[in-house]
Amino acid sequence: MSDPTELIRKLSDVQDRILALPDDALEQRWELRKEQDELRRQAQEFAYAMDDDKFDDELLSELRALRDQMKAIERQRIDLVGQAGGGSLSGEIGNLGGVKINRGIDDAMGLPAIKERIGVIKGVLVNRGVKIPPAD
Numbered sequence: 001m002s003d004p005t006e007l008i009r010k011l012s013d014v015q016d017r018i019l020a021l022p023d024d025a026l027e028q029r030w031e032l033r034k035e036q037d038e039l040r041r042q043a044q045e046f047a048y049a050m051d052d053d054k055f056d057d058e059l060l061s062e063l064r065a066l067r068d069q070m071k072a073i074e075r076q077r078i079d080l081v082g083q084a085g086g087g088s089l090s091g092e093i094g095n096l097g098g099v100k101i102n103r104g105i106d107d108a109m110g111l112p113a114i115k116e117r118i119g120v121i122k123g124v125l126v127n128r129g130v131k132i133p134p135a136d
Helices: 004-020 026-051 056-074 080-084 089-108 111-128
Strands: none
Touching: 004 026, 026 111, 056 111, 089 111
């Protein structure tokens, strides 16, 4: 297992390479996604090890805070339905741009990492037999 700082650097590098690929680079994207999945698995092992030392209340508090962050980020997204304007072809094409913009917003604000961390916390709590409160 690598050093956590090195894992973060590698994950960031892989993400940058994925984003730099042209849309038709499917094979390269697939290979990078596999590498990304392996790095994420290693990072998850670190997270589980660190979380073993935390109390349930600490993890539940972090879970609530992360869910709040996730909601705040999601409120920044473009409303694709409202922007479509009646389903015309130009609206459909505009939606494609909106999806990319929303993905960019999510990535820039760290939503994928937040969702991953939420998953880790939930996994630790479930393994401990702690009931996870529903999201608001």
